């Protein structure tokens with residue numbers, strides 16, 4: 001059997017959703033970014049307002065000590081095992097620079113920044129194509145032989161699927177010299193985060209880095225707070241690439257306040273579960289759209305052969321609703337979009353917009 005050739009779309013096409021991916025003035029409802037449907041916790045907004053005058057003229061704590069203490073309590077992890085970045089994005093790039101020298105293995109489709117970061121670090125990327133959007137652990141392990149690193153994402157973006165068992169198998173199956181970055185940035189919004197997070201494995205596997213963020217779970221996208229959990233030796237290697245004061249004062253204050261409100265994430269999780277069922281059921285009844293299975297706060301929709309870029313643009317022009325065109329993900333066709341699960345009122349607007357293009 002011949003080898004499957006996967007054409008990278010990373011360098012030319014990697015783009016993100018969000019209102020700046022199009023003309024922001026056209027966007028009335030952004031279903032392309034997968035943020036906590038309740039947005040930012042009130043107490044985080046209050047911390048920013050309260051801190052503005054006091055904190056703006058002062059340099060931030062370069063070590064984010066108080067934020068790390070809050071994360072330590074939230075995660076039950078020792079602060080020495082934590083690094084805080086300007087969003088999870090910054091840590092993806094630290095990881096690539098620190099550990100990816102010659103070759104990385106990345107499943108496809110997944111978040112495009114792993115590929116870009118590996119390339120920018122001067123490495124080659126081998127893709128392991130998913131089957132029906134599910135990971136094949138054996139093929140990843142096989143490709144990862146002698147590789148510097150493997151990038152994994154659970155639940156995966158853009159598919160929204162959890163693959164916890166296959167990921168455990170990969171972590172256990174790759175050589176200990178191969179570093180693994182496991183991105184759990186969306187895991188707090190799946191139904192059972194505690195049963196799916198692999199934070200517990202960092203103690204046993206000293207080649208494992210878990211990546212998290214306050215962007216999605218606590219709706220702090222604009223402030224940029226991400227973090228990683230791994231043993232102190234890896235933490236030290238990652239920190240070589242950290243610039244001083246990488247996380248600003250207001251982001252640190254908002255992060256500390258947000259982490260006191262775990263209920264904000266729990267309510268979002270309950271809403272996502274209910275609304276995912278509602279939206280998928282209603283979209284499934286439309287003639288021209290089929291929702292794909294998902295465990296996350298977003299899911300893909302099969303457009304039955306319609307071109308996803310043209311569809312996104314037409315939907316936005318006609319209705320003001322922005323969806324994520326999935327054609328820019330390596331390993332994806334050009335017939336899928338991704339939508340975020342939001343509040344009932346917003347979900348009804350999305351349904352109405354899709355209904356205008358049905359049949």
Ligand SMILES: Cc1ncc(COP(=O)(O)O)c(C=O)c1O
Pocket residue numbers: 086087088089090111153157183185212213214215221224225226
């Ligand atoms: C899977 C995944 N990881 C990380 C990020 C970046 O997170 P942050 O906003 O914390 O940089 C994104 C952003 O969309 C993402 O989809």
